[in-house]
Amino acid sequence: MLKKxxxxxxxxxxxxLIVFISIFLLFIIGNPAVFSRFDIYYSFMSTIPFTAIxxxxxxxxxxxxMMDLSFPSVLAFASWIFGTVFTVTGSMPLAVIxxxxxxxxxxxxxxxxxxxxxxxxxxxxxxxxxxxxxxVNVVARGxxxxxxxxxxxxxxxxxxxxLGGMIPAQFLWMVAVAVFFWVLLKRHxxxxxxxxxxxxxxxxxxMGINVKKVKTIAFMQLGAFSAFAGILSTLEVTxxxxxxxxxxxxxxLAAVFIGGTSVFGGMGTIFGTFMGALIxxxxxxxxxxxxxxxxxxxxxxxxxxxxSVSVYATLLRKQG
Amino acid sequence: xxxxxxxPKPTTPAAEYDKLLEMRGIYKSFGHVHVLKGIDFHxxxxxxxxxxxxxxxxxxxxxxxxxxxxxxxxxxxxxKGKKITIHSVNQSxxxxxxxxxxxxxxxxxxxxxxxxxxGREITNRFGIIDVKTxxxxxxxxxxxxxGFTSKAITVDSQVVFLxxxxxQGIAIGRALFFNADLIILDExxxxxxxxxxxxxxxxxxxIKEHGKSAIFxxxxxxxxxxxxxxxxxxxxxxxxxxxxxxxxSQEELVLKMENLAKTGIFE
Ligand SMILES: Nc1ncnc2c1ncn2[C@@H]1O[C@H](COP(=O)(O)OP(=O)(O)OP(=O)(O)O)[C@@H](O)[C@H]1O
Ligand SMILES: [Mg+2]
Numbered sequence: 237m238l239k240k241x242x243x244x245x246x247x248x249x250x251x252x253l254i255v256f257i258s259i260f261l262l263f264i265i266g267n268p269a270v271f272s273r274f275d276i277y278y279s280f281m282s283t284i285p286f287t288a289i290x291x292x293x294x295x296x297x298x299x300x301x302m303m304d305l306s307f308p309s310v311l312a313f314a315s316w317i318f319g320t321v322f323t324v325t326g327s328m329p330l331a332v333i334x335x336x337x338x339x340x341x342x343x344x345x346x347x348x349x350x351x352x353x354x355x356x357x358x359x360x361x362x363x364x365x366x367x368x369x370x371x372v373n374v375v376a377r378g379x380x381x382x383x384x385x386x387x388x389x390x391x392x393x394x395x396x397x398x399l400g401g402m403i404p405a406q407f408l409w410m411v412a413v414a415v416f417f418w419v420l421l422k423r424h425x426x427x428x429x430x431x432x433x434x435x436x437x438x439x440x441x442x443m444g445i446n447v448k449k450v451k452t453i454a455f456m457q458l459g460a461f462s463a464f465a466g467i468l469s470t471l472e473v474t475x476x477x478x479x480x481x482x483x484x485x486x487x488x489l490a491a492v493f494i495g496g497t498s499v500f501g502g503m504g505t506i507f508g509t510f511m512g513a514l515i516x517x518x519x520x521x522x523x524x525x526x527x528x529x530x531x532x533x534x535x536x537x538x539x540x541x542x543x544s545v546s547v548y549a550t551l552l553r554k555q556g
Numbered sequence: 557x558x559x560x561x562x563x564p565k566p567t568t569p570a571a572e573y574d575k576l577l578e579m580r581g582i583y584k585s586f587g588h589v590h591v592l593k594g595i596d597f598h599x600x601x602x603x604x605x606x607x608x609x610x611x612x613x614x615x616x617x618x619x620x621x622x623x624x625x626x627x628x629x630x631x632x633x634x635x636k637g638k639k640i641t642i643h644s645v646n647q648s649x650x651x652x653x654x655x656x657x658x659x660x661x662x663x664x665x666x667x668x669x670x671x672x673x674x675g676r677e678i679t680n681r682f683g684i685i686d687v688k689t690x691x692x693x694x695x696x697x698x699x700x701x702x703g704f705t706s707k708a709i710t711v712d713s714q715v716v717f718l719x720x721x722x723x724q725g726i727a728i729g730r731a732l733f734f735n736a737d738l739i740i741l742d743e744x745x746x747x748x749x750x751x752x753x754x755x756x757x758x759x760x761x762x763i764k765e766h767g768k769s770a771i772f773x774x775x776x777x778x779x780x781x782x783x784x785x786x787x788x789x790x791x792x793x794x795x796x797x798x799x800x801x802x803x804x805s806q807e808e809l810v811l812k813m814e815n816l817a818k819t820g821i822f823e
Binding site for chain 1: 646
């Protein structure tokens with residue numbers, strides 16, 4: 237009996253896991269004092285979830301062979317809605333629901349441009365990226381919103397409270413979202429359709445898959461999860477600010493591609509994206525704590541991204 | 557599409573009709589271009605019909621009126637003895653008519669078990685795919701129905717590793733699995749080598765073994781001669797000839813085809 241060869245997907249997941257472990261070993265060896273204590277992990281658990289949730293959600297768009305650059309702007313606008321509705325009504329549930337609704341609607345608008353009108357997704361979302369950021373600037377007039385009052389609400393504790401005083405709730409949300417997306421992509425009918433459409437759109441259409449609907453849902457979920465990440469990050473610091481989300485654009489996309497999802501569509505790994513987000517999110521603190529200056533951070537980001545995508549390209553070439 | 561359409565239909569019981577598909581007096585024109593000019597065409601049960609004709613004869617157009625892509629201007633279509641009007645590709649599929657196109661059949665990066673069930677996944681009511689069953693059924697389809705023996709082809713193989721002929725085989729197998737009664741193969745051997753063409757013909761024979769029928773389109777009838785039961789020759793929008801293989805040798809057929817090309821008469 238032949239030994240079953242490792243599938244490409246598993247090879248990708250294995251390589252990202254190796255990268256992740258190596259980086260953490262480096263950190264631990266570089267600064268055992270910091271990396272053997274809980275504090276650093278606590279700080280990772282409170283900061284990484286925002287990027288990770290966005291990255292996993294945008295993975296679905298990339299699986300379709302498309303791109304979305306507008307999600308950080310949608311995040312900002314949905315956060316402004318969240319902050320404003322809470323300030324005006326004092327109702328946390330209402331603020332959450334309106335923010336999620338606006339995020340989903342913004343995602344739908346992207347899908348109208350891409351799916352109905354036929355604008356390429358990269359181009360369409362450059363437009364909506366400016367549009368929503370511009371909308372935030374217009375409505376917020378450069379001013380932030382303080383949400384200290386939110387700290388007393390139940391939803392605050394549910395979203396960003398500290399479990400047992402130690403585990404940030406957003407970390408648990410991130411894990412839950414990861415499980416959700418993994419099941420969706422690998423085990424749900426929608427995920428199967430997503431992969432099929434990303435792989436061969438004509439064939440998908442012939443097999444009776446509703447291609448337009450699949451794409452529309454992909455954009456809408458990203459809108460919704462952008463709003464969700466916005467709510468979490470706003471609550472974490474109890475403050476909304478108009479440039480919110482901007483730092484997540486490159487971080488989230490880097491996480492997707494470090495993770496091994498192909499920009500050509502038809503394949504994608506939530507596990508990879510998840511690991512990618514952990515790597516991206518821990519590099520900064522790690523680099524500083526092993527004694528390198530902050531000037532190294534982007535340099536090392538660049539190195540890791542170039543190295544990982546080269547490994548994936550090689551794996552792909554070898555199998556084809 | 558409802559969940560019911562996605563699971564295999566039960567096989568039709570011993571049928572009460574004598575022709576699986578019958579088309580009478582089909583006309584189709586695009587503006588001033590008259591492409592089909594009164595076509596009478598039928599497919600019997602368990603029959604492989606070769607639809608032959610020059611470029612532009614109207615083969616694809618005829619097929620598209622069966623699969624719901626085009627609506628004929630005039631004429632009647634009967635399927636399993638019942639008069640039907642076909643509005644859409646999905647409707648023709650749910651009637652049991654499946655088309656296999658060379659390049660559009662499968663998604664390259666997806667595994668075999670995902671390709672077979674594309675658009676018709678076996679799921680629970682939450683939409684979660686029953687991976688175990690899909691894999692098991694795929695394995696059965698590969699080994700038993702289609703007779704794939706190579707160890708290199710497994711339920712987890714990505715389609716990209718298959719040869720052109722094998723891809724057609726998988727697409728045919730998929731149609732059979734979902735109990736298509738009429739499988740339409742539009743130029744399935746285009747661009748394939750001789751040995752790959754032979755594979756496609758072997759898979760085509762499986763259609764008959766399963767008690768189903770096929771229309772096999774090609775403008776190279778050498779390719780289909782071995783697998784076909786009957787030859788229907790289309791010439792400039794009209795049926796020029798309709799002969800059973802048992803009534804004609806390959807040499808005679810070649811001669812008649814050459815005559816058709818020279819004189820416009822099939823004899
Ligand atoms: N949608 C259309 N609009 C206008 N003309 C069409 C259309 N579809 C087909 N035709 C014309 O109808 C004629 C028959 O085309 P068809 O594709 O049916 O031929 P075919 O027998 O399949 O040829 P081939 O062997 O090249 O595939 C051609 O002259 C073609 O230009
Ligand atoms: Mg044709």
